[in-house]
Amino acid sequence: MINIINTSNNPYFNLALEEYFLKYKEIDDDLLILWQNEPVIVIGKNQNAYEELNLEYIKNNNIKVVRRLSGGGAVYHDLGNLNFTIIEKDSVSHRNDFKFFTEPVVKCLKYLGVESAEFSGRNDILIEGKKFSGNAQYFYKNKLLHHGTLLFSSDLMVLSNALNVKKEKFESKGIKSVRSRVTNISDYVNISLLQFKELLIRKIFEEKNEEVKNYELTKDDYEKINELVKKKYETFEWNFGQSPHFNYKKELKCDAGFVCLNMNVEEGVIKKVKISGDFFEKEPVEGLEKQFVGIKYDLKIIENIIDGINVQEFILKLQNEDLKYLFY
Structure with missing residues (x-):
């Protein structure tokens, strides 16, 4: 030996x-x-x-x-x-x-x-x-x-x-x-x-x-x-990309109301995003969802995207930090 x-x-x-x-x-x-x-x-x-x-x-x-x-x-x-x-x-x-x-x-x-x-x-x-x-x-x-x-x-x-x-x-x-x-x-x-x-x-x-x-x-x-x-x-x-395909779900009760994030991730890449709940929209929430489709499920990348968005333009009273929490 x-x-x-x-x-x-x-x-x-x-x-x-x-x-x-x-x-x-x-x-x-x-x-x-x-x-x-x-x-x-x-x-x-x-x-x-x-x-x-x-x-x-x-x-x-x-x-x-x-x-x-x-x-x-x-x-x-x-x-x-x-x-x-x-x-x-x-x-x-x-x-x-x-x-x-x-x-x-x-x-x-x-x-x-x-x-x-x-x-x-x-x-x-x-x-x-x-x-x-x-x-x-x-x-x-x-x-x-x-x-x-x-x-x-x-x-x-x-x-x-x-x-x-x-x-x-x-x-x-x-x-x-x-x-x-x-x-x-x-x-x-x-x-x-x-x-x-x-x-x-x-x-x-x-x-x-x-x-x-x-x-x-x-x-x-x-x-x-x-x-x-x-x-x-x-x-x-x-x-991360070697991870099996999976579905992710997280919920939050905040000033915007009840907000739920659902994602489908394949080989570390976000394929589908659905944000649901009893919140009120300012702009169609689909415009917010599409910001994350096709990107790596990497918190640094996601945080950079959220920092470049005014989330309240889509969901009334939802803070940017609230959205980050849903991805953690």
Whole structure:
């Protein structure tokens, strides 16, 4: 096994790095990558980004969004979260064997005295029945990529708020996340995240009866990974456009009366808009609706459009901020 040294905290780069070593960089050995991200929501391959996220909260708190290759649910990363990736070059027996890949983490925690650490359910690791790690896998040709989160000292309040979206707004076929009670490893151990990281590397190599071998990224590696970042991982099309088609509905009672926004979104683009309610029109509301048809369902774009409109020219007493609220 080879340990890939990666010091980046850029989530777009880190997800691209995984794909690069899985698909494009040939190394005749299994790989280990430990990495951390600045605040970001990482969503599963088959999820509806809009349904998983509190869009207003992540916008106001500068939290990024990125889609990963593997399935499973949405997770929050910050610098208090340590991620681990293992790429097996020729894997058949370990496909969907989540316990095999999480065993070194459990052993590491037991070594530190956390006896209640255990693999549980389909893909989680728990301490005292509370989740601190979720895991997922992706297969490419004869290779297997297994990756997991390790909440060490994450801000659990931000985690909760960023993923707290009202499900009744949506009707879609996306794979929904299942929320669990969560905890941080730091509540149970007396070492730093860096010390835990170094210990985990050692334990993973011990499981294979190997000495730690490191690989440092070359200039060519950086260039190719950054090219993948630009073409894929930081694009709207990958992170939001891959979302399943969905219908969106939100209602508001305000000075204008009762106002309801219905939208149909396909591949991240608004296809239909209907604004209904008991409000009074000044100009036909259809003129307001058409402003949003055909644009990306991106809050910055939507806010710019609304800022350029006097909404009360269409709906009596409806404030521009009221309309923005309906899109969140």
